[in-house]
Amino acid sequence: MSQTLTADKKELFLESFRVSEGISGVSKAAELALENLDFPTTRDEYWKYTRLTKILNGRFSVEPFEGSEEVVSINERALHIECINGYFQSPVGEIQEGIEITSVEEVEEALVDYQNEFFSALNTAYFTSGIKIKIKAGVEIDKSIQVNFLSVNNNIQVQPRIEIELEPNASANFIFNWHHNGQEGNFYNVVSELKLHENAQLSLHQLQAGGDENFLINTTQVNQQRDSKFAIHTISLEGKVLRNNLNIAVEGENCESILNGVYLAYGSQHFDNHTYVDHIAPNCYSSENYKGVMDDKSTAVFNGKVMVQPNAQKINAFQSNQNILLSDDATINSKPELEIYADDVQCSHGSTTGQLDEEAVFYLRSRGVSEVSAKKMMIRAFVFDVLEEIKLESFKEHVEGLVEEKFKL
Amino acid sequence: MLSIRNLKASIEGKNILNGLDLEVKAGEVHAIMGPNGSGKSTLASVIAGRSEYEIEGGEITFNGKDIMELEPEERAAEGMFLAFQYPIEIPGVSNINFLKTAINEIRDYKGLGKMSAKEFLGRVKEKKEMVELKENLANRSVNVGFSGGEKKRNEIFQMAMLEPKLAILDETDSGLDIDALRIVANGVNRLKTKDNATIVITHYQRLLDYIVPDFVHVLYKGKIVKTGGKDLALELEEKGYDWLTKPEKETA
Numbered sequence: 001m002s003q004t005l006t007a008d009k010k011e012l013f014l015e016s017f018r019v020s021e022g023i024s025g026v027s028k029a030a031e032l033a034l035e036n037l038d039f040p041t042t043r044d045e046y047w048k049y050t051r052l053t054k055i056l057n058g059r060f061s062v063e064p065f066e067g068s069e070e071v072v073s074i075n076e077r078a079l080h081i082e083c084i085n086g087y088f089q090s091p092v093g094e095i096q097e098g099i100e101i102t103s104v105e106e107v108e109e110a111l112v113d114y115q116n117e118f119f120s121a122l123n124t125a126y127f128t129s130g131i132k133i134k135i136k137a138g139v140e141i142d143k144s145i146q147v148n149f150l151s152v153n154n155n156i157q158v159q160p161r162i163e164i165e166l167e168p169n170a171s172a173n174f175i176f177n178w179h180h181n182g183q184e185g186n187f188y189n190v191v192s193e194l195k196l197h198e199n200a201q202l203s204l205h206q207l208q209a210g211g212d213e214n215f216l217i218n219t220t221q222v223n224q225q226r227d228s229k230f231a232i233h234t235i236s237l238e239g240k241v242l243r244n245n246l247n248i249a250v251e252g253e254n255c256e257s258i259l260n261g262v263y264l265a266y267g268s269q270h271f272d273n274h275t276y277v278d279h280i281a282p283n284c285y286s287s288e289n290y291k292g293v294m295d296d297k298s299t300a301v302f303n304g305k306v307m308v309q310p311n312a313q314k315i316n317a318f319q320s321n322q323n324i325l326l327s328d329d330a331t332i333n334s335k336p337e338l339e340i341y342a343d344d345v346q347c348s349h350g351s352t353t354g355q356l357d358e359e360a361v362f363y364l365r366s367r368g369v370s371e372v373s374a375k376k377m378m379i380r381a382f383v384f385d386v387l388e389e390i391k392l393e394s395f396k397e398h399v400e401g402l403v404e405e406k407f408k409l
Numbered sequence: 410m411l412s413i414r415n416l417k418a419s420i421e422g423k424n425i426l427n428g429l430d431l432e433v434k435a436g437e438v439h440a441i442m443g444p445n446g447s448g449k450s451t452l453a454s455v456i457a458g459r460s461e462y463e464i465e466g467g468e469i470t471f472n473g474k475d476i477m478e479l480e481p482e483e484r485a486a487e488g489m490f491l492a493f494q495y496p497i498e499i500p501g502v503s504n505i506n507f508l509k510t511a512i513n514e515i516r517d518y519k520g521l522g523k524m525s526a527k528e529f530l531g532r533v534k535e536k537k538e539m540v541e542l543k544e545n546l547a548n549r550s551v552n553v554g555f556s557g558g559e560k561k562r563n564e565i566f567q568m569a570m571l572e573p574k575l576a577i578l579d580e581t582d583s584g585l586d587i588d589a590l591r592i593v594a595n596g597v598n599r600l601k602t603k604d605n606a607t608i609v610i611t612h613y614q615r616l617l618d619y620i621v622p623d624f625v626h627v628l629y630k631g632k633i634v635k636t637g638g639k640d641l642a643l644e645l646e647e648k649g650y651d652w653l654t655k656p657e658k659e660t661a
């Protein structure tokens with residue numbers, strides 16, 4: 001009974017997406033996959049702690065946008081690309097030689113698993129607009145490339161698709177910035193596919209502050225070839241339901257993968273980070289550090305899986321998730337997972353959840369620091385090591401300010 | 410300056426302070442001695458405003474002001490300082506930055522503007538030298554990686570930075586070697602004026618050779634059972650506490 005009900009609801013939900021005519025190729029295949037995929041519910045292990053009913057029951061129209069809005073800048077020197085209502089606008093700023101930006105009209109090859117994942121299929125079938133950014137072999141991009149996601153209408157679907165490819169020996173810093181313009185009820189379903197060829201270096205900095213009345217499903221698929229270095233820093237601050245699916249396939253030897261995250265939630269925010277590092281090749285290093293602070297009735301989920309395949313010898317993999325609950329009503333579901341099929345590896349993982357150290361707060365207050373300042377100091381101190389890993393100074397400073405201001409306490 | 414009347418406090422249903430009286434005037438040094446568990450640290454915590462303790466009765470006034478309802482930071486702003494028996498480590502919170510916040514929030518409480526960076530750094534330099542705190546310790550996370558002695562010296566450094574009217578030193582001497590003890594005592598003595606006061610909680614007479622008290626109190630089972638001059642400390646050193654804690658036998 002409830003199955004059919006959900007199936008009916010899925011059909012209704014999909015109606016507002018089936019507006020583009022005559023899709024073909026990979027998108028057509030994704031559309032077919034959607035027919036057979038159920039809308040995710042908490043009965044699915046992958047979505048166990050994240051309720052999507054509000055998305056399922058929503059009707060999200062398509063609102064194409066062309067024009068310009070004031071550019072939101074974290075790093076003024078960056079090359080800015082605005083994505084408004086899910087539609088990419090022309091880049092603002094000088095495009096350094098070696099950067100190639102093209103629009104994606106048709107998906108040629110999908111790295112995301114659209115056969116099995118509903119939201120990847122949804123984006124692959126009906127993405128609002130797509131962009132491909134390629135960094136040519138051997139080119140080091142010294143200015144960062146900042147993509148701003150924002151919308152100017154309410155109750156719309158925002159489904160951009162981004163392909164980033166770094167040719168051998170290329171390096172670049174990216175910023176993905178979810179920015180709130182006051183709009184509500186929007187459903188962001190973003191797919192990014194990042195390809196790192198031999199010896200490429202890519203750092204992606206994500207700032208998720210896209211408004212507390214909006215939904216965000218953000219799927220990032222990373223493929224790493226030998227000697228490449230990838231780092232991702234995800235700072236989650238706003239969202240009604242916010243879910244990051246980060247999948248890294250380490251296909252070549254000698255790679256480095258850094259996954260950092262800070263999530264700060266209050267009110268009834270729900271933040272969910274699912275990460276998956278698949279060590280396929282030997283001699284690699286991965287390190288993951290996520291920290292969260294939850295207040296009020298907010299909930300957070302951390303599910304980090306590290307897979308070491310049989311051939312992936314000499315892997316060093318570390319994973320840590322630490323949480324602080326500021327209120328009795330806040331919740332965290334933390335599950336670090338290691339699955340190891342090789343014998344010569346060094347792996348560790350751990351998860352902790354606690355409260356702010358009351359004794360430390362009293363110590364600071366006894367010196368004259370107000371309770372609010374003392375708690376802010378403690379929260380900043382808690383996430384300090386994650387933020388320290390951010391090498392892009394402008395982004396780090398911007399985020400540090402936001403972290404301080406987050407909690408009213 | 411500090412006036413405590415009939416103070417009763419408990420924690421987790423256990424009575425710790427059982428009607429304690431204490432009167433401290435400006436310019437005075439008071440020593441509080443007493444066996445382990447008699448309530449010395451509890452008294453210090455209650456004065457500083459720790460909320461875990463239940464106040465069952467009595468009153469505390471500071472410079473004529475009832476402080477029972479004040480938050481710990483307000484008490485600090487009024488001029489109180491507690492050097493902890495066990496200074497806590499706070500990873501990620503810089504010693505210097507937090508002191509800057511403390512000083513400026515206290516100034517704000519008093520309606521004064523922020524202290525200039527120059528004045529602040531000048532004071533840091535001067536006070537650091539006074540307690541012979543090594544260069545890098547001041548800039549590090551609060552007490553992280555400090556030895557026991559360094560932690561105690563850091564307490565006195567903070568006290569020097571904040572220039573309180575009333576300082577309560579809770580066993581600041583324990584775990585210190587004789588050199589460190591001299592440095593700490595020197596620091597305390599140099600901060601002494603006719604307008605401020607010090608309460609020294611200690612186990613050992615030793616510290617009182619350096620910081621000479623005007624009064625010595627013996628705390629036992631949450632009450633002050635005897636008060637005397639500095640000679641009382643010597644007597645306690647010699648005879649222990651038994652003669653005070655079993656008064657029935659004495660009179661029998």
Ligand SMILES: Nc1ncnc2c1ncn2[C@@H]1O[C@H](COP(=O)(O)OP(=O)(O)O)[C@@H](O)[C@H]1O
Pocket residue numbers: 420421423425443444445446447448449450451452461
């Ligand atoms: N947080 C606490 N919880 C429970 N009991 C406590 C706590 N703090 C102190 N006590 C008890 O109160 C009594 C007095 O302790 P304390 O004030 O530390 O004594 P002192 O400093 O004189 O050694 C002891 O019996 C101790 O066990």
Ligand SMILES: [Mg+2]
Pocket residue numbers: 449450451494580
């Ligand atoms: Mg004690």
